[in-house]
Amino acid sequence: MTPADLSQLSASQAAAVLRSGDLTVERLAMACLDRIEARDADIRAWAYLDRDLVLASARALDGSSSRGPLHGLPVGIKDIMQTADMPTQYNSSLYKGHFPTVDAACVSLLRSAGALIFGKTDTVEFAATGRRAATRNPHDLTHGPGGSSSGSAAAVADFQVPLSLGTQTAGSMVRPASFCGVWAMKPTWGLINREGSKIYSNTLDTIGWFARSADDLMLLQDVYDADMGDYPVLPLSGARIAFCQTPAWSKATEATCTALAAAADGLRKAGAIVTDLKLPSEFDALPDQQTLIMRAEGRAAFLADARAHPGQLEPRLQEMVDNTDGHTRAGLLAAYDDAALRRSQFDAIAAGFDAVIAPSAPGEAPLGLEDVGDPVFNGMWTLLHVPTVNVPAFTGPQGLPVGITVIGPRFADRKALAAAKAVGTALGL
Template sequence: MEPWQLTAAEAAAKLQEGTLTAEALTRSCLERCAEREPITKAFSFLDTELAISNARRVDKAYTKGVLHGLPLGVKDMIDTADMPTSHNSPIYEGLRQGRDAACVGVARGEGAVVFGKTDTVEFAAGGRRALTRNPHDPTRTPGGSSSGSGAAVADGMVPIAFGTQTGGSLIRPASFNGIYALKPTHGVVNSEGAKRYSHTLDTIGWYGRSVADLKLVAQAFRLFDLDKPLGKTVRQLRIGLCRGPNWAQAAEESQAATLLAGKRLAAAGAMVEEVELPAPFLDINEAHRVILLGEGRGAFLPEYLTHHALLHEDFRERVENSTGITAKAQVAAHDLSAECRKLFDALFPGFDAVLTPAAAGEAPVGRQDTGNPVFNSMWTLLHVPCLAIPCTKGPNGMPVGVQIIGPRYGDAALLEVAALAAPVVDAGA
């Protein structure tokens, strides 16, 4: 077994005990990249020498952080002090920032090897697509906007990577690529140094190939109550299976995956019960749209003014408020969101987690359509932690995942539920 094949948690154990070095793991990941990158195109910036030099610095460190020696992919709209941050925008091609984004600083401070920048949908928002292909089938999208991060982790090029979610940019690619992802509670992980699209929605998250991988990164960020054990077995879990207001938009394979995950959990002894969301949730998609477009007005205004010709019309339309979002509509959307957050949290502790589709179906063919975020947007707006778990395959043999969701600030408990549920839900695990 090559080091690149290890999950982050497996590699971390060897790195901590000293039987694997950051450099050896990094070199193995680079070899994997040499083989796969011509097809997958996950990286927008990858400098072999720099990655090795970052690994050597980690190998020389006095202490070992929780991410010691783990190569990390960074979505290319998150600043890095030692690599360009191009946002997949012609405006920022080769842009050098002076300091790391907060999340990169934390990862580096905990010993991660900043490995390379992963390709993204322009500004993680619209416009240009990443060049990245799905490692399971290069004729298909890996999803977006965290295209490169999802594909790089799925393809063994890095064990962990940062992505972001404003609509469904983190969890959907996890499903398309057959990997794990955590979108933590909004506001818990400092998003400073990542391109802003919507203040209310933008959330930093990460990919791994196991729940334990996701937990390692959560430890780096000191998510609340990580040291408080759930103290349950899978037989004691209470799972709310939630079709939600968008169920009809799910392809058969996504509906089937969700029901299958429920059946597998029930077969393992968990209590699985269907849960219906109350009436205000009928308007939650619209609230997401209003807030996204409303806040998008200000997000791209600097580029609109200073680099008009280089700004894709997607972003010009945001600035010009082409959809006519009003102040009144924004207030109503915020108030509805606040109401739904309370209503959703009230499902806990009656349930330990809510189970729902992670994406609308298999990864679409082509590079332009990165998939429908409708199974993610409302959860992003609710600010709740979402964790993607691979589950099954669709009619074209592509991965199809599910997600489990906890109450706000319930990230630690959700990771524990996932650790119990994943071996049951993930047929490949």
């Protein structure tokens, strides 16, 4: 295989070739590095990448007697996660050159599994708000990749690495995955240890990952999930699939409406029993509750930086610390308690279906890099703590990707991944 061929391999494909002995980790790494060298001036996915370090790590893996489940697979790390051998800079001027010498738990688990920690991907400042990533959308450089996991989504979409980590507080995994046309997994809240990864919102932040196939998402699920287990194969014939417009449906553009309709059509043709799911009216408040909780919890998240660097915190973050929104702790508690009721209620609803499907974003990626897109179709699922998978099945009128989201009840991560895979297959992926 040529280097160009190698960088096109999915993680599962690369793992198979590595296992066969026909490929070294170093050669795979060099293929990815070559791809990045050719594309980086356009895509700008990386906040930190050290070619020599990558190759040294690759050779160390080639020389190692242990063969973990992710042996030699390059993984990009969102630059809000600490890495022992690379700086962690949060895209914040306050953390330029910052270099804590420990791995975040999510990075440590990758290393233990034999993954090749490739580099740090650009992000919206602190994965919150403020400075945008410099990253461009691989499908059209005049558009952004979405945020906040901008570099992680774009690097995978552009075949620079097969896997990457991101985080989601509102829609920072699923939305950039939809904009960039890649698969993404946002697991159940609490499943993955967040230590060493910047926390924006305590009850929302969730670590997830990007890949170019459903099988690749499963590879990482198996590393992160303490409960191993099979992926229940979902035969689409007779499968009960619920389409949920969500309380945000008025925000859906034609691209998304068309994608959802095409998905329903495709699944019906595959034999699925497709129904419309209208959530009870109590769910209408979820998007606003998600915003309130995120911003209220963001006060504690950025208070230490505000105090350590008076007057230097990015204004949009300082406003959060200062609570210019004017929300109250009584309001926060009401949102907490109401969301808790919706969680069990949604689990019960979702248990009646093999999968729930909803939009991943209002439409295609917006023009320009400042607009990271609207997470309105993602925040409610993040708040419900449920697993969501972006299935990159469609293309919009501007030729940019449009994804759909497959959702399961809490802790049904494997079921949701298996359903997403079946849905993707039925839709031609």
